[in-house]
Amino acid sequence: MIKQTAKVLKAMGEPTRLTIMKFLSLQELCICELTAVLNMSQPRVSQHMKVLKDADLVTERRFKQKNYFRINPRVMDGFIIEPLRKLILVTPEDMLELAEEVKRLGALDRNREVQDCINDCREDLTPTRMVKIV
Amino acid sequence: MIKQTAKVLKAMGEPTRLTIMKFLSLQELCICELTAVLNMSQPRVSQHMKVLKDADLVTERRFKQKNYFRINPRVMDGFIIEPLRKLILVTPEDMLELAEEVKRLGALDRNREVQDCINDCREDLTPTRMVKIV
DNA sequence: ACACTATATAAGGATATGTTTATGTTAACA
DNA sequence: TGTTAACATAAACATATCCTTATATAGTGT
Numbered sequence: 001m002i003k004q005t006a007k008v009l010k011a012m013g014e015p016t017r018l019t020i021m022k023f024l025s026l027q028e029l030c031i032c033e034l035t036a037v038l039n040m041s042q043p044r045v046s047q048h049m050k051v052l053k054d055a056d057l058v059t060e061r062r063f064k065q066k067n068y069f070r071i072n073p074r075v076m077d078g079f080i081i082e083p084l085r086k087l088i089l090v091t092p093e094d095m096l097e098l099a100e101e102v103k104r105l106g107a108l109d110r111n112r113e114v115q116d117c118i119n120d121c122r123e124d125l126t127p128t129r130m131v132k133i134v
Numbered sequence: 135m136i137k138q139t140a141k142v143l144k145a146m147g148e149p150t151r152l153t154i155m156k157f158l159s160l161q162e163l164c165i166c167e168l169t170a171v172l173n174m175s176q177p178r179v180s181q182h183m184k185v186l187k188d189a190d191l192v193t194e195r196r197f198k199q200k201n202y203f204r205i206n207p208r209v210m211d212g213f214i215i216e217p218l219r220k221l222i223l224v225t226p227e228d229m230l231e232l233a234e235e236v237k238r239l240g241a242l243d244r245n246r247e248v249q250d251c252i253n254d255c256r257e258d259l260t261p262t263r264m265v266k267i268v
Numbered sequence: 269a270c271a272c273t274a275t276a277t278a279a280g281g282a283t284a285t286g287t288t289t290a291t292g293t294t295a296a297c298a
Numbered sequence: 299t300g301t302t303a304a305c306a307t308a309a310a311c312a313t314a315t316c317c318t319t320a321t322a323t324a325g326t327g328t
Contacts, residue, residue, distance in 0.1 A: 002149055002152055002153060002156075003149050005152060006146070006147050006148055006149045006151075006152045007147070008147075009143050009144070009146045009147030009152070010143075010144060010147030010148065011147070012140070012143045012147070013140050013141070013142075013143030013144030013145070013146070013147040014140055014144065014315090014316085015136055015137050015140045016316090017140075018136055018139060018140045018143070019136060022136075030274080030275095031274070031275060031276095032273085032274060032275080035274095040317095041317080041318070041319090042274080042275070042276095043275090043276080043277080043317085043318075043319085043320095044316080044317065044318080046275065046276060046277085047276095047277095047316080047317085048316090050276090051315095064273095064274090064325075064326075065273060065274045065275075065324075065325050065326070066273090066274060066275085067274075067275065067276095148285090148286085150286085164304080164305095165304070165305060165306095166303080166304060166305080169304095174287095175287080175288070175289090176304080176305070176306095177287085177288075177289085177290095177305090177306080177307080178286080178287060178288080179305095180305065180306060180307085181286080181287085181306095181307095182286090184306090185285095198295075198296070198304090199294075199295050199296065199303060199304045199305075200303095200304065200305085201304075201305065201306095
């Protein structure tokens with residue numbers, strides 16, 4: 001149990017992955033979207049997502065060729081993830097620090113994709129929004 | 135800020151250090167006590183404490199030759215540490231997993247030391263107990 | 269079938285990490 | 299003053315981590 005807890009903390013204890021978790025707290029995103037938003041190489045993003053998934057911090061869902069990730073709503077029966085939720089919140093300070101990335105996020109053209117997604121799996125679309133209202 | 139948060143999570147994201155944090159949540163302990171309780175080499179304990187201190191997760195206090203550590207009561211204005219408190223709690227599962235260590239903790243002879251400590255710094259002695267009552 | 273897109277995986281290299289053994293350093297104390 | 303106890307630090311090593319570049323896979327649309 002201690003090793004498992006440490007694994008989760010370690011997975012989040014890296015700036016890139018913590019940033020990814022914060023963006024996933026805003027909305028579900030696929031590899032190519034994260035690649036665009038974070039302005040990082042695709043293998044880099046893929047490898048980080050593997051670490052997050054190994055720690056059970058995220059779930060993945062395939063749609064067409066794309067692999068969408070979202071924060072795992074119930075990790076370890078909510079025992080571990082619950083205390084970490086506050087650390088994943090996007091704070092006003094984060095908005096400043098991640099201004100560039102947030103701008104790129106807003107520039108993503110997902111409308112048609114999202115519509116397709118609705119048709120594909122309507123029940124799984126409840127967004128995992130945890131944005132802190134300022 | 136993200137880097138700082140990641141640093142704190144990373145510091146706790148290692149089994150030995152997470153275990154140390156759990157024992158510190160029970161009581162203030164010095165290097166030699168941790169060495170005895172965890173049955174680890176003294177440099178190993180010292181180096182881990184350095185990491186925890188760099189992340190501002192613990193404070194240290196010298197008394198005679200000994201270096202006592204306790205969990206920093208207010209890390210980052212309580213912003214980071216507060217969500218992590220629950221992860222530091224010693225659960226019943228921990229008691230099983232750390233049975234040997236807990237036994238050695240109970241075997242520590244500190245009575246005279248603690249009495250000296252009271253005389254030395256009376257105001258700083260409020261214990262940082264966060265034991266989960268089962 | 270072909271090209272394209274999204275993703276995974278492999279290989280490589282630089283750096284970081286966890287540990288041990290050995291050696292300083294400092295304070296208490298006989 | 300010399301010894302011991304508590305601790306810090308250095309050196310060395312194996313392993314892990316993060317990243318890049320290159321390549322493979324697999325589904326989509328034409």
